[in-house]
Amino acid sequence: MKLACLYPVVNLLDDGDSDNSLALAVALAEAGVTLMQLRCKTSGTGDYCRLASLVVEALRPLGCSLLINDRVDVALASGAAGVHLGQDDLPVGEARAILGNEAIIGLSSHELAEAERGWSADADARPDYIAFGPVFESPTKAGVRSARGIDALARVCELSPLPVVAIGGITLELAPSIRLAGAAASAVISELEQTRAPGELARRWLAELSP
Numbered sequence: 756m757k758l759a760c761l762y763p764v765v766n767l768l769d770d771g772d773s774d775n776s777l778a779l780a781v782a783l784a785e786a787g788v789t790l791m792q793l794r795c796k797t798s799g800t801g802d803y804c805r806l807a808s809l810v811v812e813a814l815r816p817l818g819c820s821l822l823i824n825d826r827v828d829v830a831l832a833s834g835a836a837g838v839h840l841g842q843d844d845l846p847v848g849e850a851r852a853i854l855g856n857e858a859i860i861g862l863s864s865h866e867l868a869e870a871e872r873g874w875s876a877d878a879d880a881r882p883d884y885i886a887f888g889p890v891f892e893s894p895t896k897a898g899v900r901s902a903r904g905i906d907a908l909a910r911v912c913e914l915s916p917l918p919v920v921a922i923g924g925i926t927l928e929l930a931p932s933i934r935l936a937g938a939a940a941s942a943v944i945s946e947l948e949q950t951r952a953p954g955e956l957a958r959r960w961l962a963e964l965s966p
Contacts, residue, residue, distance in 0.1 A: 784819035786957035807833035848880030889923020912937030
């Protein structure tokens with residue numbers, strides 16, 4: 756699959772910010788983003804599914820697809836384009852059996868061995884892309900995982916037959932080093948959440964880094 760240089764992750768932090776999450780997703784899609792992920796670690800399944808359905812419907816006429824972080828059930832119920840799975844989530848093959856062959860499925864990895872297991876799997880158990888990181892120190896991974904660094908990312912990109920999405924502490928300023936390492940896209944969370952003009956920032960990403 757072909758990925759755009761910017762792969763935003765919209766992070767729903769609690770039940771009270773769903774309007775902001777929806778507005779951020781729409782602003783990014785209006786700026787030209789064609790694929791993004793909805794991530795929710797705190798809300799219940801019902802709230803997560805309701806927001807996901809709203810985002811899917813809002814993004815569809817803008818030509819942007821939504822992937823759901825972790826939750827295959829939410830992806831299926833909301834009509835999302837697919838799911839992004841962690842190492843401890845449902846295996847890719849089982850997710851594929853539930854969501855169908857047309858679903859986009861991504862897989863997180865934090866070590867070369869994890870990435871290799873992903874791309875070496877049988878065709879029906881292989882993800883569409885591999886995410887690797889955190890490349891840099893990341894506020895969303897603080898105290899969880901140390902930065903892997905550009906060299907480790909470059910090694911994964913060199914060996915991977917699948918597109919690689921770099922994640923972790925990535926900003927527009929650091930993005931050129933991600934591209935030089937061979938990553939197809941950068942997953943961005945904090946920089947887009949913290950700016951007052953996420954659409955404008957997304958346009959700069961796409962203008963400066965698209966091939």
